[in-house]
Amino acid sequence: MSTALFRKPLCSALVLFNKTLHRCPEKRRYAIKSGILERVVAAFQSISGDAGVSLGDTVREQHGRDESVHRCHPPDVVVFPRSVEEVSALAKICHHHRLPIIPFGTGTGLEGGVGAVRGGVCFSMRKMDQVLDLHQEDFDVTVEPGVTRKALNSYLRDTGLWFPVDPGADASLCGMAATSASGTNAVRYGTMRENVLNLEVVLADGTVLHTAGRGRRSRKTSAGYNLTNLFVGSEGTLGVLTKATLRLYGIPETMVSAVCSFPSVQAAVDSTVQVLQAGVPIARIEFLDDVMIDACNRFNSLSYPVAPTLFLEFHGSTRSLEEQVAITEEIAKDNGGSDFSWAQDEESRGRLWKARHDAWYAALALRPGCKAYATDVCVPLSCLPEVVVATKKDLIRNGLTGPIAGHVGDGNFHCIMVLDPNDQEEVGQVHQFTERLARRALAMDGTCTGEHGVGLGKRVLLREEVGPLAIEVMQGLKATLDPKNLMNPGKVL
Numbered sequence: 001m002s003t004a005l006f007r008k009p010l011c012s013a014l015v016l017f018n019k020t021l022h023r024c025p026e027k028r029r030y031a032i033k034s035g036i037l038e039r040v041v042a043a044f045q046s047i048s049g050d051a052g053v054s055l056g057d058t059v060r061e062q063h064g065r066d067e068s069v070h071r072c073h074p075p076d077v078v079v080f081p082r083s084v085e086e087v088s089a090l091a092k093i094c095h096h097h098r099l100p101i102i103p104f105g106t107g108t109g110l111e112g113g114v115g116a117v118r119g120g121v122c123f124s125m126r127k128m129d130q131v132l133d134l135h136q137e138d139f140d141v142t143v144e145p146g147v148t149r150k151a152l153n154s155y156l157r158d159t160g161l162w163f164p165v166d167p168g169a170d171a172s173l174c175g176m177a178a179t180s181a182s183g184t185n186a187v188r189y190g191t192m193r194e195n196v197l198n199l200e201v202v203l204a205d206g207t208v209l210h211t212a213g214r215g216r217r218s219r220k221t222s223a224g225y226n227l228t229n230l231f232v233g234s235e236g237t238l239g240v241l242t243k244a245t246l247r248l249y250g251i252p253e254t255m256v257s258a259v260c261s262f263p264s265v266q267a268a269v270d271s272t273v274q275v276l277q278a279g280v281p282i283a284r285i286e287f288l289d290d291v292m293i294d295a296c297n298r299f300n301s302l303s304y305p306v307a308p309t310l311f312l313e314f315h316g317s318t319r320s321l322e323e324q325v326a327i328t329e330e331i332a333k334d335n336g337g338s339d340f341s342w343a344q345d346e347e348s349r350g351r352l353w354k355a356r357h358d359a360w361y362a363a364l365a366l367r368p369g370c371k372a373y374a375t376d377v378c379v380p381l382s383c384l385p386e387v388v389v390a391t392k393k394d395l396i397r398n399g400l401t402g403p404i405a406g407h408v409g410d411g412n413f414h415c416i417m418v419l420d421p422n423d424q425e426e427v428g429q430v431h432q433f434t435e436r437l438a439r440r441a442l443a444m445d446g447t448c449t450g451e452h453g454v455g456l457g458k459r460v461l462l463r464e465e466v467g468p469l470a471i472e473v474m475q476g477l478k479a480t481l482d483p484k485n486l487m488n489p490g491k492v493l
């Protein structure tokens, strides 16, 4: 997070505390010169219709922020293209007038990736919401950028297939590809990086690129550089994603879930490592620290022991589940874990996972009226206990509220920092804490972001993480694809 961000008032704070003020101080200011603004709006309308272009303050404001604590940066105009041809035509106009292009999915990002920090045109993709080509027998599907993960899964309901990548929000799949998102199922099914086979992208000058070649969807290839991977995690800085071809999976015959508490963080993480080493194809293994489980208990009127806890889920045939479960129970027991509390039918599994899924709101309820910011470091598995223990000490020493929830199977965890955005001192303290945490992870060969992205606030940390040469190479790639620096400027690099 940049210090500049934290020094300025937060948009949402103003919403709450001074309704008469303009919520976003600069909302009536346009970055585009007024003569040009009218001309481009008319041109946009001739492409996407009057209903496909908005200059309204409310719409602009909705598109200037995500779910993070980053300040709202409204774009000058929001366009709602209905097809790749429209995206391309709109981009050509932006290119001609050198206007920034900011792709927008559902606005559920967590790192300020959609703010129009230099003004410009927001491309809201929500009207492009069709599932295009489903190949059941090949386990793949192609979707337009407005399709969300839940919409895809309800479309797939009767096919016996599903798409498992599950960030907390019902995000758009192309937005998830753009941020290289993941979630609780990644330990078994991988992140967006492993699950995108091809992308259709409109580049800054309006040309249309198919990263793996038009229509290609083979499960493997050795053909040339992996351009698909270059766009996964590019956060809108290289092009607008207009189609994604995704891998699908068979819905497992049976699923069972369990909860188990441990005497220490070390014991919970050791169990995780041993379960993975034993080759158990565990589908989810989530860690909640004592503070987090306490918050969940209060929020959902539950009574889990207040101790480091693992939430687990197993997918497979009934026979294979028996084996997976037996091995896991034995490992947990060897590490001092409590007896498993089980959930098998859909309803009780739902109830169990609700506690985990509500973690964010449970954390917020610890301090009503506050906002939350989730840190997102990821380290090699064996470093996890050390980094979690050091982080808990740091939180206590500085009197900060930050319950921990993590995708331990991936070495990725979040401190959900609950803070009062109007208390500048606290905001500064949280900022310093998140930087210390990121540097702690970097010192253990980890990353400053496992699944949320770099966005606005982690650009300095990215530089520290990959080094100046890698940054130079990234800048070179960016300059090749977007020489005028129009694609989501001010982000990532």
Ligand SMILES: *[C@@H]1O[C@H](CO)[C@@H](O)[C@H](O)[C@H]1NC(C)=O
Residues within 6 Å of the ligand: 192, 193, 194, 195, 196, 197, 220, 221, 222, 226, 228, 229, 232
């Ligand atoms: C290329 O990258 C995509 C997206 O990250 C990935 O799904 C695919 O497996 C990669 N292909 C190869 C051949 O590595």
